[in-house]
Amino acid sequence: MSKHKFTRACAALALTLVAGSSLAAEKKLTVGVADALTGGGAVYGLPQANAVKMAAEEINAAGGIKVGPDIYKIDVIAYDDKANPTEATNAVRKLIDRDGVKYILGFCCSGSTSAVASFIGNEKAVMLVGNAAERSITTKKIPNLVRTRPPADYTGQAAGTFIARKGQKRIAVLGALDVGFYAQYVDSVEREIKKVGGEIIAREVFSLKDRDMTPQLTKIRGLNPDAILVVGYVEPAAFVYRQAVELGMNIPRYGFTSGSEEQFLRVTTSEQMEGVWDLRPTELTLLSASKNGIAYHANYTKKYNASPSPSSPYAYDQLYALKAAIEAAGTVDNTEAVAKALRNLAVPPQVVMQYQPVDGKMFDVNGQAYTSNGAFQWQKGKWVFVEDLPSDSKAYSQFLSTLK
Amino acid sequence: MNRILPLLPWLLALALLAVLPQVLTVKYYLHLSILALIWVIVAQGQNLIQGFTGYVSIVQAGFMGIGAYGSTLMGLNFQWPLWATMIMAPLITALFALATGYPSLRVKGHYFAIVTLAFNLIIVIVLVNYSELTKGEAGISNIPKPWGGNREAFYYLALVLAASLTLLAALIARSRVGEILLAIRQNEDLVAALGIAAWKYKLFAFVISAMYAGLGGALYAHFQGFINPEIFGVAQSLDAILAVILGGSGTIAGPAIGAFLVVFLPEFLRFADSFRLILYGLILVLATIFMPIGIVGIIKAAFARIARREVRHGG
Numbered sequence A: 001m002s003k004h005k006f007t008r009a010c011a012a013l014a015l016t017l018v019a020g021s022s023l024a025a026e027k028k029l030t031v032g033v034a035d036a037l038t039g040g041g042a043v044y045g046l047p048q049a050n051a052v053k054m055a056a057e058e059i060n061a062a063g064g065i066k067v068g069p070d071i072y073k074i075d076v077i078a079y080d081d082k083a084n085p086t087e088a089t090n091a092v093r094k095l096i097d098r099d100g101v102k103y104i105l106g107f108c109c110s111g112s113t114s115a116v117a118s119f120i121g122n123e124k125a126v127m128l129v130g131n132a133a134e135r136s137i138t139t140k141k142i143p144n145l146v147r148t149r150p151p152a153d154y155t156g157q158a159a160g161t162f163i164a165r166k167g168q169k170r171i172a173v174l175g176a177l178d179v180g181f182y183a184q185y186v187d188s189v190e191r192e193i194k195k196v197g198g199e200i201i202a203r204e205v206f207s208l209k210d211r212d213m214t215p216q217l218t219k220i221r222g223l224n225p226d227a228i229l230v231v232g233y234v235e236p237a238a239f240v241y242r243q244a245v246e247l248g249m250n251i252p253r254y255g256f257t258s259g260s261e262e263q264f265l266r267v268t269t270s271e272q273m274e275g276v277w278d279l280r281p282t283e284l285t286l287l288s289a290s291k292n293g294i295a296y297h298a299n300y301t302k303k304y305n306a307s308p309s310p311s312s313p314y315a316y317d318q319l320y321a322l323k324a325a326i327e328a329a330g331t332v333d334n335t336e337a338v339a340k341a342l343r344n345l346a347v348p349p350q351v352v353m354q355y356q357p358v359d360g361k362m363f364d365v366n367g368q369a370y371t372s373n374g375a376f377q378w379q380k381g382k383w384v385f386v387e388d389l390p391s392d393s394k395a396y397s398q399f400l401s402t403l404k
Numbered sequence B: 001m002n003r004i005l006p007l008l009p010w011l012l013a014l015a016l017l018a019v020l021p022q023v024l025t026v027k028y029y030l031h032l033s034i035l036a037l038i039w040v041i042v043a044q045g046q047n048l049i050q051g052f053t054g055y056v057s058i059v060q061a062g063f064m065g066i067g068a069y070g071s072t073l074m075g076l077n078f079q080w081p082l083w084a085t086m087i088m089a090p091l092i093t094a095l096f097a098l099a100t101g102y103p104s105l106r107v108k109g110h111y112f113a114i115v116t117l118a119f120n121l122i123i124v125i126v127l128v129n130y131s132e133l134t135k136g137e138a139g140i141s142n143i144p145k146p147w148g149g150n151r152e153a154f155y156y157l158a159l160v161l162a163a164s165l166t167l168l169a170a171l172i173a174r175s176r177v178g179e180i181l182l183a184i185r186q187n188e189d190l191v192a193a194l195g196i197a198a199w200k201y202k203l204f205a206f207v208i209s210a211m212y213a214g215l216g217g218a219l220y221a222h223f224q225g226f227i228n229p230e231i232f233g234v235a236q237s238l239d240a241i242l243a244v245i246l247g248g249s250g251t252i253a254g255p256a257i258g259a260f261l262v263v264f265l266p267e268f269l270r271f272a273d274s275f276r277l278i279l280y281g282l283i284l285v286l287a288t289i290f291m292p293i294g295i296v297g298i299i300k301a302a303f304a305r306i307a308r309r310e311v312r313h314g315g
Helices: A003-025 A042-061 A085-098 A110-120 A152-166 A180-194 A214-223 A234-246 A261-265 A291-304 A313-329 A335-343 A393-402 B005-023 B027-052 B060-078 B082-104 B109-129 B151-174 B176-193 B198-224 B234-247 B253-290 B294-314
Strands: A027-035 A065-067 A070-080 A103-106 A126-129 A145-147 A170-175 A199-205 A227-231 A253-256 A277-281 A373-379 A382-389
Touching: A027 A042, A027 A085, A027 A313, A042 A070, A042 A103, A042 A291, A042 A313, A065 A313, A070 A085, A070 B253, A085 A103, A085 A110, A085 B027, A085 B198, A085 B253, A103 A313, A110 A126, A110 B198, A126 A313, A126 A335, A145 A335, A152 A180, A152 A227, A152 A253, A152 A277, A152 A373, A152 A382, A152 A393, A170 A180, A170 A214, A180 A199, A180 A227, A199 A214, A214 A234, A227 A234, A234 A253, A234 A261, A291 A313, A313 A335, B005 B027, B005 B151, B005 B253, B027 B060, B027 B151, B027 B176, B027 B198, B027 B234, B027 B253, B060 B082, B060 B109, B060 B198, B060 B234, B082 B109, B082 B198, B109 B234, B151 B176, B151 B198, B176 B198, B234 B253, B234 B294, B253 B294
Parallel strands: A027 A070, A027 A103, A103 A126, A126 A145, A170 A199, A170 A227, A227 A253, A253 A277
Antiparallel strands: A065 A070, A277 A373, A373 A382
């Protein structure tokens, strides 16, 4: 080879390498978010969308997703589904058909999530569900769907054991019982308190848009219960807590709401909330025990100038789980391989929630993840983590596998 | 030639819609077009009672729900073929409409609207609470889809049905029944004074309107593959009313145009992010205030103005 030819060959090689590396550096992976950004579900959906965007920025800043020799930077497109099934279908169709998105995150609310889950199995896409707690979402064995939040009845069982241990026998329930997963939570509580001779003496209903719950509370007060259990979205639940105090009901108040301090204080005062229990998955609190949780809370608050809702890390964790699965599968294009990798994933170290792996894996065979459950109590303006609630993720996973 | 001329826009629209799946490269728009065609059926039904008869019914989405759940449950529980359940859906809805229409149509104006609104609320409450049958708020998934979920084929099914039912609405409007419905809208007392049993015609319009909605609901269920009560709430009934008002109440083309608007407009406004619904609401308010005769009404008025000007110049 002549000197000239050699120089030219070297230059060409160098150019190819430079061009190649610069192309690799500029690869982009677009992930979609379909969530309730407006309307009643936005208290859960908007923080979830924010959490995914924040996780994407963190991952990009840390070097992106490594797939073989390529590095992918994450781009997030978020669409509002108003927690409505038709809107959710439209949003996801837009993400898949028009935007060419293969990975869809978010999904705070059960109705809209179930609508998308009904067709996602036929798509070359992977769906990661967050806060939506309806059990049936992960009973259909959809191979390309996983969920970070445990079903409501898994938590209800633990909550029932806790209430039974506290010694209250006659429990009055007030909640959004026409919403399937809230009813499932209450059924699980009832099963547990019945074991110690307790009973649910009233099941009063409010709708998610109701704000005056004094008629139901007055009726409940007349039944002289030992405690009340409130299940529902944050705002109506906050009104119940407030109005119970206003009606002079000085009895223990248990709940299943997952609202942040900020969200409750928009409706009620800290004094009116004092002593309220929230029996829920061990989600984020201001005094979160985990290092990741504290960092997440600080970063989110700095970025969005508002505290994150306790359930928002379900979506944050989705993106880290997806990153780990893509890196394990070694592909962004083969969604089947990524979905499979998700099912075999150990809990990534960056996640915020405290997951209870089943057989060492973050998601069980149903695509379901389990967090520990906890008893949180409102003390002097803050949700304080008091204790873990006994939860058997493996036993529940086996039970879930038996359902259709 | 004069007879063909009014049909020309219809034929053009039909030809355009027929080739649409072949020219659309992004299937998301096909998805929206199918939803819009389903809404054409629902809105044409709404127009019969609202536009022609002058009775604003707020139960159209509730009737959609009866059709959707009727077709789905018959298929799942009795293993009836999909086509049979889709044919049965409007008939079941008609039975409900007969039972609810008879008492509802004894009242007029706002009272009728409120009674039908209450019926819609009752339908949703039953769908939510009778969960042994309807699976409540969690909804029913994996509803069978014709042709294995082939969207293009479903589009043509929806197009044929929407076109046929639009034609049927036009035939009803031009018939003696249609004339009596219009007369009821103008002056119901006068119709009664002529010895015509107005209630029979109102009930006819109400039941046919419900049948349209029932078929629309069944189509929706077998297209989306998922239903829950939320889809059939009062908000969706208001969308049916809006489709009629925006397009042009009491016209045949109006509900078809309005149906496409209520499906496509919120989707096109997604760029506005969380301001989308505010913007959508604003557009609707402005359209209702400044275009009370709807798009078709405005077009007709514009053509009439041009024609008058030509006559004046000619004269």
